[in-house]
Amino acid sequence: MKKYRILLMSLIATLIILFSSFYKVSAAGERYTLFPGNNRMSSAPYNKYYYYDGGISGIAYNSGVEGAFTSWSNTSNTYIWMMHTSKQSSSIVDVHSVNISDANILGQTWFMNGSTQISPYSGTRWYWAKIEMNINGNWTVNNGTTSANNVFKASVAHEIGHAFGLDHSIYEDTLMYDNVIFATKYNIFGPTAAEVAGVQTLYGKRY
Numbered sequence: 001m002k003k004y005r006i007l008l009m010s011l012i013a014t015l016i017i018l019f020s021s022f023y024k025v026s027a028a029g030e031r032y033t034l035f036p037g038n039n040r041m042s043s044a045p046y047n048k049y050y051y052y053d054g055g056i057s058g059i060a061y062n063s064g065v066e067g068a069f070t071s072w073s074n075t076s077n078t079y080i081w082m083m084h085t086s087k088q089s090s091s092i093v094d095v096h097s098v099n100i101s102d103a104n105i106l107g108q109t110w111f112m113n114g115s116t117q118i119s120p121y122s123g124t125r126w127y128w129a130k131i132e133m134n135i136n137g138n139w140t141v142n143n144g145t146t147s148a149n150n151v152f153k154a155s156v157a158h159e160i161g162h163a164f165g166l167d168h169s170i171y172e173d174t175l176m177y178d179n180v181i182f183a184t185k186y187n188i189f190g191p192t193a194a195e196v197a198g199v200q201t202l203y204g205k206r207y
């Protein structure tokens with residue numbers, strides 16, 4: 001009788017484990033992708049500073065960068081809230097305009113510890129991130145429906161998502177899709193519910 005009970009209990013435990021891993025899989029219908037081990041910035045980007053410099057011909061650069069950060073700061077119930085600083089040393093997310101010859105590359109993000117670049121796939125957390133926006137980027141990839149300024153802002157918002165720890169999503173109607181079609185086709189210029197869920201997984205909910 002006693003033995004039977006132990007068997008029954010371990011059967012129940014197994015079922016609970018099976019069910020919870022199954023449940024986890026279906027919950028991942030949340031449409032974001034994280035780096036391995038949920039790797040992220042070493043501390044939440046809350047009450048922290050961003051810095052930017054540079055400019056891109058024909059683009060409202062400063063307001064685009066600020067608008068992208070504002071779209072992230074406006075996400076409710078997240079530890080994402082950043083302020084602008086003109087002092088680079090205070091910043092944990094820097095945005096620069098750079099010259100990349102491939103016009104299809106709109107922006108890229110580097111993950112940094114001090115002056116050392118790290119891979120977000122290495123399992124090492126990073127202290128700050130450096131975003132580079134391409135002076136030669138094809139910002140008019142807009143099918144006549146979305147302004148170049150909006151494509152730029154959306155691209156900065158996408159790179160900020162990387163800086164916070166989001167990898168590319170497989171869903172084209174989310175900010176972290178690896179093609180700016182999310183802006184030109186779906187009018188997404190900032191984080192969606194998918195990205196909010198992603199950063200909540202990484203840094204927790206605020207309330």
Ligand SMILES: [Zn+2]
Nearest residue numbers: 158162168178
């Ligand atoms: Zn990307």
